[in-house]
Amino acid sequence: MEEIAPGIFMIHVPLPHNPLRELNAYLLRGKPGEKDLLVDLGFNLDECEDALRAALAEVGGGAGFDIVLTHLHIDHAGLLPRFLTRDRLVYSGAIPGPMLRLWEEMSDPESGLQFLTKNGVPPEMLKAGRVPREFRTDWKEILARGQFRELREGRLLACGGYEWRCLETDGHCDGHICLYEPNARLLIAGDHVLGHISPQISCYEVGSASSLNKYLHSLDKVAALEVRLVLPGHREPLTDCRARVAELQTHHMKRLEEIRRILSRGPQTGLAVTEQMTWAINPDSDRAFLMQQRFFALGETLAHINYLIETGTAEMTEKGGLLYYGLK
Numbered sequence: 001m002e003e004i005a006p007g008i009f010m011i012h013v014p015l016p017h018n019p020l021r022e023l024n025a026y027l028l029r030g031k032p033g034e035k036d037l038l039v040d041l042g043f044n045l046d047e048c049e050d051a052l053r054a055a056l057a058e059v060g061g062g063a064g065f066d067i068v069l070t071h072l073h074i075d076h077a078g079l080l081p082r083f084l085t086r087d088r089l090v091y092s093g094a095i096p097g098p099m100l101r102l103w104e105e106m107s108d109p110e111s112g113l114q115f116l117t118k119n120g121v122p123p124e125m126l127k128a129g130r131v132p133r134e135f136r137t138d139w140k141e142i143l144a145r146g147q148f149r150e151l152r153e154g155r156l157l158a159c160g161g162y163e164w165r166c167l168e169t170d171g172h173c174d175g176h177i178c179l180y181e182p183n184a185r186l187l188i189a190g191d192h193v194l195g196h197i198s199p200q201i202s203c204y205e206v207g208s209a210s211s212l213n214k215y216l217h218s219l220d221k222v223a224a225l226e227v228r229l230v231l232p233g234h235r236e237p238l239t240d241c242r243a244r245v246a247e248l249q250t251h252h253m254k255r256l257e258e259i260r261r262i263l264s265r266g267p268q269t270g271l272a273v274t275e276q277m278t279w280a281i282n283p284d285s286d287r288a289f290l291m292q293q294r295f296f297a298l299g300e301t302l303a304h305i306n307y308l309i310e311t312g313t314a315e316m317t318e319k320g321g322l323l324y325y326g327l328k
């Protein structure tokens with residue numbers, strides 16, 4: 001743990017067996033008598049809980065803390081059920097229904113996972129893609145039990161002399177938020193802007209608004225800010241926010257170009273397109289992990305295809321229960 005700005009502590013929460021290695025949670029210490037804010041939590045695992053509780057015991061104030069979730073992915077919000085109490089508020093962006101529905105389906109061994117089947121995923125791969133038991137999250141139960149407060153664009157959160165402004169930054173997932181402090185020029189970025197890693201952009205419903213389009217808009221929003229230090233959800237803080245945003249924009253433009261080239265060979269399923277693309281995958285990864293990566297890769301591919309559809313370059317047709325994508 002380190003104090004990276006006065007009263008702002010970065011807590012390294014281990015993410016066992018995961019290439020992200022760690023989640024960065026942030027404790028924003030309140031003034032005496034004021035609650036602290038804890039930003040993001042980790043997986044629903046003992047290792048994550050122990051690391052967080054140890055850090056809170058070391059630096060937390062006496063008035064307790066409320067929770068802010070930059071988004072509802074399990075490496076950030078999975079641990080929430082263990083931290084819910086009656087008097088603890090949970091701030092989050094808008095709750096993304098389609099994403100929660102897909103998570104629910106992936107956790108249900110009986111579900112047919114129609115969305116994935118239609119995109120060419122065969123039954124044996126579906127089985128491997130089920131969410132492992134320890135990562136299953138019953139969002140209905142959590143939403144009913146937690147004292148949720150929605151943070152929307154421009155909403156202010158005061159803590160420890162800082163005034164954090166909420167930015168809605170859909171893209172990495174719907175309902176993603178960043179917190180910006182204009183005086184200290186700090187940006188708590190969640191997974192919107194990461195160094196070294198390109199934040200995953202996914203797709204849960206083809207034909208819905210393209211998450212890549214949303215992501216690119218959200219990057220423009222962040223590029224317009226004066227930022228001295230980006231506090232990301234993974235890996236080290238970044239000092240040059242604009243340069244990193246530019247790199248991410250270029251990365252997605254290249255991906256779109258690659259997919260356009262693949263689609264020029266004729267209409268194909270989402271999985272077929274995914275398997276022709278180049279992915280940076282660690283060859284030492286185990287089988288289960290590789291399978292999981294194929295799902296992430298498919299989501300990423302569909303998000304880009306969806307962007308091409310939305311901007312009039314590609315089209316989707318349905319044949320024999322499968323979706324095919326081609327150039328217009």
Ligand SMILES: [Zn+2]
Pocket residue numbers: 073075076191233234
């Ligand atoms: Zn993350």
